[in-house]
Amino acid sequence: MAEASTVTDLFIEDLNSKHPNISKAICDFYSEGCIAALVKNGHVDGVTVLVDGIVKQKYKLRWTKEISDAGWQEEKVISEFAGYAMAFILVFELTDYTILHQSATGTGIDYYLCHKKGTKGYDEKNFLKGARLEVSGIFKESKTNTLDVRLKSKINQTKPSDNSGLPAYISVTEFSNPKSSFVEK
Structure with missing residues (x-):
């Protein structure tokens, strides 16, 4: 795993342009959940997130939108949708994939992925030669609910679709001290 020395900006509100198969409304909702998770944990635009797994790198999370607190009260709900936003960001940033569709x-798993247009594996006639994505978000770690514990659980959770032969990416993000594990199984 390579460690980069420069800090790249990741734009939370830019999900739909990177994942056009998912509606703008859903992408905006996930983005807003991510902003809520960060703001409710005392963070501001430009907070650093440490990503570990297929890479080890620090990124700056950027956003411009101000959110209404009224729609974001339940930490479990916030962290679920925030986790999706971070996973979407990391899929685009770290792989040759984009989101294809939600899984059953x-x-x-949560989503199926397809190759980005212009990448080596892209085939406009067969989008199913992709990958799988399992996602989780943690509002604030506790002694029993840590990034490592959740990552192990989520890796195990992907077993029912292992017979697809597709690689699986697992994305787990913690928002109180922003860090993400993004691994390939």
Whole structure:
């Protein structure tokens, strides 16, 4: 795993342009959840997140939108949608994939991925030659709910769809002290 010395900006509100298969409304909702998770944990635009897994690198999370607190009260809900936003950002930043579609219940994953247009694996006639994505968010770590514990659980959770033969990416983000694990299984 390579460690980079420069800090790249990641724009939370830019999900739909990177994942056009997912509606702008859903991308905006996930983005807003991510901003809520960060703001409710006392962070401001430009906060650093440490990503570990297929790379080890620091990124600056950037946003401009001010959110209404009224719609973001439940930490479990906030961290779920915030986790999706971070996973979408990291999929685009760290892989040759983009989000294809949400998966069905029982597959052990949240989304299927397809190759980005212009990458080596891209095939406009067969989008199913992609990958799988399992996502989780943690509003604030506790002794029993840590990034490492959740990552192990999520890796195990992908087993029902292992017979697809597709690689699986697992993204877990903690928002009180922003850090993400983004690994390939």
